[in-house]
Amino acid sequence: MSNRSSAAVAVRGAVTRDEAEHVRDAVGPEISAVGHPVEQARVRLTRYGGRDLPMFVVAQVNVVVADRMVRSQLSAPSAAEAIDGAAAGLRWRLHRLGRRLAAERSGDIGLGPAGWRPVLLPSPVGLLNGRTRPCKLVRSKSCRLAVQDVDAAAFTMELRDYPFHLFSDDATGAESVLYRGGPTGYRLLRTVAGPELSGTAVPLTVHTWPAPVLLPAQAVESLNASPARSFVFFTDPAIGRGRVLYRRYDGDLALLSPAW
Incomplete structure (x- = not known):
C-alpha cells in the first residue's frame, strides 16, 4: 500500500515558496513509500538566530503510522540542508518501524543487541549557546x-x-x-x-x-x-x-x- 497524499507544511518564520516546495519533494516520497496508512503527516520549518547569533533552520517531520508517532528533525545553516537531513532521518525511522511491525505480525518482536546503534544519525545541531546572558x-x-x-x-x-x-x-x-x-x-x-x-x-x-x-x-x-x-x-x-x-x-x- 502506498500513500500518495503530500505532507502538510506548517511554516514558522520567513520561509520561501521554493523552500516549501523542497519539503514536498524531499519528504513526500518517503511518506508515499510507507507500506501502512499514514494517519498524519506534518512538516515544520523554523528559523532561529539573528542579531549577534548565527542563523539556522530546524526542519521537523512528524508522521503517525499504525498508531506510532515517528519524528525526525535536523538543523542546518540552510533550509534545504535541514529538510534533506530530516527526510533522511525519517526514511531510516520508517524502515525501522516497518521491521518492527513485520515482527509483530510474525509474533517475534525481540530485538537483539546487534539491532541497536548508539548514534543512528547526526544529532540536531545549532543550539544557540553563543549568547552571553544566562539562559532563562x-x-x-x-x-x-x-x-x-x-x-x-x-x-x-x-x-x-x-x-x-x-x-x-x-x-x-x-x-x-x-x-x-x-x-x-x-x-x-x-x-x-x-x-x-x-x-x-x-x-x-x-x-x-x-x-x-x-x-x-x-x-x-x-x-x-x-x-x-x-x-x-x-x-x-x-x-x-x-x-x-x-x-x-x-x-x-x-x-x-x-x-x-
Missing part, C-alpha cells in the same frame, strides 16, 4: 509518561528522534531518563538508586545512584553552569517527582514534568 526558563509542559521497560523506551526514543526520553520504569514505577552517551551508547538515569540491569537488548550504562534533588531554580543554575550539557534530570522535592530541564533551540530552557 521560558516554558513548562507536562505529559503523561509511558510505562515501559528500557528496550521499549529506547525504541520510542529512536522513532521520535528524541535526545532523551522521560518515562516511567515498569518495574519500579520511578521516573527515568534514557539518553545517548557513555561507553555503550545509551545511559539510564533514575529517581531512585538501583542496580545495573540485566537482560536488556539495548547496550546500556546505568547510573546506580539516584537523580539529584533540586528545585527548578537550582536546576537552572546547574545547567547555566555547565554549557556543554543539554539537559539535567532531577527530583523536585516540592512534588516528589522526576523532571527534566533542557535547552531549547533558541538557547533558553524548558521544563518537562510528569502529568498527574
Whole structure:
C-alpha cells in the first residue's frame, strides 16, 4: 500500500515558496513509500538566530503510522540542508518501524543487541549557546509518561528522534531518563538508586545512584553552569517527582514534568 497524499507544511518564520516546495519533494516520497496508512503527516520549518547569533533552520517531520508517532528533525545553516537531513532521518525511522511491525505480525518482536546503534544519525545541531546572558526558563509542559521497560523506551526514543526520553520504569514505577552517551551508547538515569540491569537488548550504562534533588531554580543554575550539557534530570522535592530541564533551540530552557 502506498500513500500518495503530500505532507502538510506548517511554516514558522520567513520561509520561501521554493523552500516549501523542497519539503514536498524531499519528504513526500518517503511518506508515499510507507507500506501502512499514514494517519498524519506534518512538516515544520523554523528559523532561529539573528542579531549577534548565527542563523539556522530546524526542519521537523512528524508522521503517525499504525498508531506510532515517528519524528525526525535536523538543523542546518540552510533550509534545504535541514529538510534533506530530516527526510533522511525519517526514511531510516520508517524502515525501522516497518521491521518492527513485520515482527509483530510474525509474533517475534525481540530485538537483539546487534539491532541497536548508539548514534543512528547526526544529532540536531545549532543550539544557540553563543549568547552571553544566562539562559532563562521560558516554558513548562507536562505529559503523561509511558510505562515501559528500557528496550521499549529506547525504541520510542529512536522513532521520535528524541535526545532523551522521560518515562516511567515498569518495574519500579520511578521516573527515568534514557539518553545517548557513555561507553555503550545509551545511559539510564533514575529517581531512585538501583542496580545495573540485566537482560536488556539495548547496550546500556546505568547510573546506580539516584537523580539529584533540586528545585527548578537550582536546576537552572546547574545547567547555566555547565554549557556543554543539554539537559539535567532531577527530583523536585516540592512534588516528589522526576523532571527534566533542557535547552531549547533558541538557547533558553524548558521544563518537562510528569502529568498527574
